[in-house]
Amino acid sequence: MTLLKPSSMRRLAHTSLVLALCPTLALAQQSSPPADEAASPAPASEAPAADSSAPATTSEADAAPADADIDERMTIAEGKVAALEEQNTETKNDLLSLKRLKLSGYVQGRYQYQQSLDESGTGGFSRFGVRRGRLKTTYTTDWAQMMLQIDAVPAAPGVTVRDAEATLFIPGTKQQLSLTLGQMKWPFGYEAVQSSSDREMPERTRVIRAFLPDERDRGIKFAGNFLEGKVNVSVGLFDGDGIFNQGYVGSDNDKEKDFIGRAGFDLGWLSGGVSGWHGYSIAKAPSDTYRKAHTRDRLGLDAQVYLDVLPFGATSIKGEYIVGKGYWKSSGDVKVEQLGVPASGWYGLIVQNVGLTNAVAVRYDWFDPEHGKKNAAVEGRPASSNTVGTLGVSLLHYFGENLKVTAAYELPMTAAPSGAQEPHDNLFTLQMQARY
Template sequence: MRPLLVAFSLLTSSAAMAQATPPQEQLPTPPASEPREAVQPASPADPEPKQPPANAYSVPEGSPSIDERLSADEHRVEALEEQNTETKNDLSALKKLRFSGYVQARYLYQEPQDEVTGAGGFSRFTIRRSRLKATYTGDLAQFMLQIDASPTGVALRDAESTLFIPGTKQQLSLTLGQMKWPFGYEGPQSSSDREFPERSRVVRNMLPSERDRGAKVNGRYKFLRVSAGVFDGAGTDSGTTQDNDKEKDIIGRVGFDLKWIAGGVSGWYGQDLGKLPTDTFRRAYDRSRLGADLQAYFDVVPLGGTSLKGEFIAGRTYGAANNATHLDVPAHGWYLLLVQNIGLNDAVAVRYDTFDPHNGQANTANGETPGADNAVDTLGVVVQHHFGENLKVSATYELPMTQVVAQASDPKDNLFTLQMQARF
């Protein structure tokens, strides 16, 4: 670098002196016919010839030397290199930090159960989800925080601290915090990617809050996927910010991913403290789940890609409010979803799901109204259009069909949902 700096310094010094030297007055050119007189050397009698000034070809007095100028240039280059390094470090840190989020704005209409009085139905606008997520991924660690701002307030959804096990190339990790249960397919799936506005009825009952506080291990090896952890078990919708008992639930899923087909088997075992009317004191009841899911993707229809997804879940002790409303009650359910893409921006999906809250034990609250233990089948159809990558509009119509006995009748509770989702 120093030879380059020397050349650069000499060039700049020469240019500076050339600009600083005033232009000399040109002498007239003698005629060509007149020969030039030869310059005779001065004789001893002649006076001494005039000598050029001493500083005519030297650096003016007080100017920095070449070494000084080179040192100054080196300092300037070092300063530029430091600034470049700092800029690269800042850009590298920004690449590791990612912000994302989405808003789901809806219009809902449910037909009234009584056409005369209009009781049981509604027509309203709402904000279902408004999420903001920040993720910072380093070589050995990951930070993830997600909040949900809704008309009822701001709530914490995810707060994860993840360690990537050294030497595994981020294929094996340990996560501690508040996260989604590693169970099934539709439960951990993001609501922004799902075709239907809400999860199927069986998932909403068996995994009511989708999230809990605990620790889990994630592992990937080729096409295998493993995720398992230890959690409080009550979920984040239990109404408390901390677990009130020492019981812990073990939840996990073993799956595979072959690109065009994927699936897995999930398990859950734990206990929940509660008290039934026949109990004198609180006791521990089993809280268990067993599930299987499968997803297949095809590209045989000329209109676009086709996907077929299904899931089955059976378990005991569940509840939409705090995951323990129905103590020691067995239940099961499943869903089947068919999605057909039309081009790049449109899709049509049909889903049929069923949930039996008491494994076939049907009842009625009275002679005409279905009870809480009646099974419900739901047929849903959704049409969606993507306005680019950031905006999706969907129209969904769902027909719940409650299985009834005796004189009870299926309530009128068909639901229409118009949703606009914006994401970044």
């Protein structure tokens, strides 16, 4: 509904009053004799007797009630206009508050099938599950932003806080410079920062899961965009152990803090960046007699190319390389840091859109858990320190903007020296993602 300006409302009130008086004027005209009848003299027998006491003209007292009635109506109309203006102001304030609030979320339901891990048929699985159930609330004003995201899934650890950020937009910078304090994603690389709802493969690559498990931590971060968004910088100081560290929940297990940052560029068709990480983990490794500081350093390079040269859809090519010391390794449901251990890895991804609703993605990622160490065999199996390369193929179909179906098949290939048997751990994933 379009709201009228106050001046337009007053003109409308005046017009309404005139239209309201039109019927009265029309009745008056109908009661008056036609012009030709008025000009004709009345017969003498029908002529009314002259009344000398009747006034010859209408007095001012007879016109006063009509003028008073019009003034009263005008006063009422102006009051209604003022009330509408007040309601208009309240409505605009309510709409502004709703515009600042953004609610979003998504659910990823899955079916997975993994081959048996050895020839005896043991291991592997066939299961249904809910991988992610995210609810996100963001409230943004000219100078501040609050963002809270939770993950509610039936499996352990159940409902958890993923993001809890309080952001200040530095005054005078038009939201191009900001300072954030709370729990947030590490500003490192590309895939770790990318939303899981936008990724073409069901899970992040092995190298990202090792160096940046759960992608988040508690700390403080400065972010800035320069040269009309072509250059971006994010740097911060973090605990360094992630949100599921080995201390009690919500704590860091040492006094050391890690410095993490990324400097990137975005030219539209080409983007990328350089990431760095420097810190220490104060802990006791199995080979240590006492607790000591273990180096936690990383260097990352990433690039993304977006092309639109094929007639049936756009093409994107993405890649990332990370090398450093110290990473996390899953041992059952617990992540254990490999203190000071050098590791490296990379991945390459090609995504080809087919029309507006289909896409094909092919990804290869490679991870060396002990950079420079020779692959070995332990009791006829590849050692846990051997390199692993994974080839993944994914087919995607979009049912509009709110529903995406992904069918992915991954083939991990663990380096197996002579006499060692490679695990049969190929994995099929069917995922349906609904979002709002």
